[in-house]
Amino acid sequence: MSFTIPIGPYHPALEEPCKVQVICEGEIVQDVSLSVKYNFRGVEWLAERRNYHQAIALVERVCGICSNVHALTFCNALEGLAGLTVPERAQYIRTIMVELERLTSHALWAGIAAEVMGFQTLFMTCFAMREQLMDLLETISGNRIHYGMNCIGGVTRDLANPEAVRITVRRVRQTVTDQLIPLFTEDKTIHARCSGIGQMTKEQAVAWGAVGPTARASGLTEDIRQTSPYAAYNQLEFKVPVETSGDVFARVVVRLLEMVESCHIVEQALDQIPPGPIHHGPIFVEIPRGEAVARAEAPRGELFYYVSSDGTDIPCRVKIRTPSFVNLPTVRLMMLQANLADVPLINASIDPCYSCTSR
Amino acid sequence: MDLEEIREHLGSMEVWVNKAKAWWLETPNLDVEKMARLMVDIGSRLVTVTASRVPEGEFRIIYHWDLQGQLLNFVTLTHQATLPSIMSISPVADWIEREIHDYFAVDFAGRKLPTLVLSEKDPPGIFSWNFLWKGKEGGHA
Numbered sequence: 371m372s373f374t375i376p377i378g379p380y381h382p383a384l385e386e387p388c389k390v391q392v393i394c395e396g397e398i399v400q401d402v403s404l405s406v407k408y409n410f411r412g413v414e415w416l417a418e419r420r421n422y423h424q425a426i427a428l429v430e431r432v433c434g435i436c437s438n439v440h441a442l443t444f445c446n447a448l449e450g451l452a453g454l455t456v457p458e459r460a461q462y463i464r465t466i467m468v469e470l471e472r473l474t475s476h477a478l479w480a481g482i483a484a485e486v487m488g489f490q491t492l493f494m495t496c497f498a499m500r501e502q503l504m505d506l507l508e509t510i511s512g513n514r515i516h517y518g519m520n521c522i523g524g525v526t527r528d529l530a531n532p533e534a535v536r537i538t539v540r541r542v543r544q545t546v547t548d549q550l551i552p553l554f555t556e557d558k559t560i561h562a563r564c565s566g567i568g569q570m571t572k573e574q575a576v577a578w579g580a581v582g583p584t585a586r587a588s589g590l591t592e593d594i595r596q597t598s599p600y601a602a603y604n605q606l607e608f609k610v611p612v613e614t615s616g617d618v619f620a621r622v623v624v625r626l627l628e629m630v631e632s633c634h635i636v637e638q639a640l641d642q643i644p645p646g647p648i649h650h651g652p653i654f655v656e657i658p659r660g661e662a663v664a665r666a667e668a669p670r671g672e673l674f675y676y677v678s679s680d681g682t683d684i685p686c687r688v689k690i691r692t693p694s695f696v697n698l699p700t701v702r703l704m705m706l707q708a709n710l711a712d713v714p715l716i717n718a719s720i721d722p723c724y725s726c727t728s729r
Numbered sequence: 730m731d732l733e734e735i736r737e738h739l740g741s742m743e744v745w746v747n748k749a750k751a752w753w754l755e756t757p758n759l760d761v762e763k764m765a766r767l768m769v770d771i772g773s774r775l776v777t778v779t780a781s782r783v784p785e786g787e788f789r790i791i792y793h794w795d796l797q798g799q800l801l802n803f804v805t806l807t808h809q810a811t812l813p814s815i816m817s818i819s820p821v822a823d824w825i826e827r828e829i830h831d832y833f834a835v836d837f838a839g840r841k842l843p844t845l846v847l848s849e850k851d852p853p854g855i856f857s858w859n860f861l862w863k864g865k866e867g868g869h870a
Contacts, residue, residue, distance in 0.1 A: 410846040414832075415856050451748030573867055579774055579821030592774075597798030598750075661750035663793065664777075665762055674793065676779045691777035691825075728846050 372400060374664055377713065379720020386724040390701075390717060397710045398575050402702045409728035412665050417688040422448060422522065424658055425685060429675075432690060434515050438471045440690070441520040445505045447664035447677040448522050452657050457717060460524035461602040462643040466535065467510070467519050468666070469632040469639075471678055473542060474503045474623045475669035476632075480550060482621065483567055484717050487563045492684040502706045506538040520659075524649035532640050543633035545671045551626050564619035566665065568704040568716035571616055578703065579696045583628060584720045587613045587620035594667040606638045606687050618719040625721075657683070693724035730771050732801070739764055739803075751800040752823040759805035761792065765815035767820075768794045768801075775819045782831045782857070787812060788835050794860070807835055832856045 378389035387408030393401040413432050417425040442464055449456060456464075482497030504514045511517035511527060518707035521527050527537065554560055570580070572589040585592065593610040595603040611619035614668040661678035671693030678686045697720045704716050730738075732752060741756040743833050752842060768775070776793040782804070783789050792803040805812070814837035816822045826837040827845040834854030836842070848853060 407844065407848060408844045447749075535823070539805070576774070577820050579819070581778075592795075592798075660748065663751050663802065664749075665800065672776070674776050676791070676793070678781065687779070687781040688775070689779040695824060695828075696777075696821055699821070 383626050392713060394710055398712060399705050401703045406699060406724055406727045409724050413687050413729040414690060416684055421683040430516055430695050432729055433723055435475050436471060436668045437516045438467050442667040443664050443675045445522050445672050446519045447662045447675045448657055450664060451660050451662040452655055454523050455466055456524050456650060458644050459646045460648045460676045462639050463525045463529050464500055465601040466636050466639050468636045470507055472632050472669045473577045473629055475501055476629050482554055483718055487560060488719050495549055499542055502538050505654045507568045509534055522655045528648050536640055539633050546629045551617060554622050554626055564622055566617050567712050568618045568719055569616045570700055570704050574703050578700045581696055583621055583624045584697045585587045588616035589614040594665050594672050594676060600666055606633050606635055617713060618704050621719045649656060670694055693721045693728045698722050738767055749800055750836055753802045755804040757806045759803060761815055762813050765818040769819055775821050778795045780833050780835055803862055811836040811838055813838050814838050
């Protein structure tokens with residue numbers, strides 16, 4: 371006999387609005403349907419009714435966790451449209467901000483994953499580390515989230531205290547390598563909860579267009595920072611962690627290794643950052659008639675922006691495709707034949723953002 | 730397969746244009762199913778689809794594909810606000826087509842289109858609802 375179990379629209383693990391309807395035979399999941407309509411704000415529609423500078427602040431509010439990369443990608447599209455060259459120092463500052471944001475995002479996810487597994491001390495370790503990163507971001511930008519660092523043609527603030535960044539990143543790397551990686555990879559309880567659960571094959575990941583750590587945990591190697599570099603990534607060396615087992619454990623490992631790489635990227639950027647201007651020139655830039663696309667590797671994967679302009683100061687069309695939008699449908703594949711008790715963890719394992727998905 | 734071979738395979742008389750580090754091919758009568766089959770066969774990934782309004786009640790639809798790090802953009806037009814669905818060829822199109830239907834009421838023939846971001850009772854085409862905005866009409870560049 372099958373049972374239909376509605377979970378949500380309040381996510382049991384992530385405290386975000388999503389409804390997962392699970393059909394079970396006993397405790398085994400036979401089918402799943404997802405509903406993500408609870409956070410729709412019409413951001414694209416709103417962006418088409420504001421000038422470019424207002425729209426930067428607006429798109430930064432698509433997401434509370436990866437806000438910076440939204441503004442960066444939008445600005446990249448506009449800079450491509452206007453043919454602007456962003457000064458090198460600004461490119462490095464953008465890279466540092468994006469990687470610090472990735473660290474906070476992955477730390478948040480690791481903490482929540484630990485909490486879902488009932489590992490409260492690990493949750494506290496992750497969040498204590500994240501707190502240091504958020505303090506650092508506040509020191510740089512004045513805000514813990516929604517940093518307001520990007521503008522068309524560069525960044526709004528210089529990096530006043532690079533040594534503070536270096537010290538915090540060193541501490542974060544130490545926490546990740548000395549505590550998080552050993553705990554997440556060697557603890558028997560975590561292995562039991564994560565290994566072999568919520569699997570997605572490489573073929574499924576390709577067919578369903580999965581991106582980011584979710585795809586790289588299933589053996590795909592694509593990372594926009596390497597395949598289509600932006601900011602200062604083409605001047606920095608880093609590895610793209612890839613796992614092949616495609617389960618929850620692989621997603622944990624990929625994100626943990628990515629955190630180490632992010633620390634490495636920030637340290638390199640601090641070593642290499644050149645002096646010079648942080649903005650290309652005038653604050654108000656004329657955006658000519660035309661259209662452009664831009665992509666970036668957000669913490670959850672590829673973020674895509676399309677912008678078209680008719681030459682006025684208001685965009686004609688702004689299209690945003692967030693990584694969670696393509697990763698979330700793959701959750702159904704991961705949950706089929708899973709145990710009902712694993713549903714919240716499988717869902718959390720792709721690090722879904724419903725605010726990004728619904729926009 | 731290079732860009733010219735893709736263009737020839739699709740029978741497009743237009744030429745590829747490079748704009749802001751991406752390639753664009755405008756084909757008003759593009760066979761989108763043929764295009765999707767070809768792109769999937771050569772290992773390309775559907776990034777997303779963008780719709781925007783054009784005069785006469787039609788829509789400009791852009792299929793954005795990633796081919797080994799290159800972004801290829803196939804531009805076409807709807808006919809009576811309808812295009813064939815490519816969901817059966819590229820499953821990632823499922824939510825993408827449903828969202829476009831919610832926003833613009835564009836129909837994708839050959840599939841059901843349950844709402845994605847709207848509630849079941851809402852009529853599709855929320856970006857076109859008159860009471861929302863009577864000013865600037867979004868159009869393509």
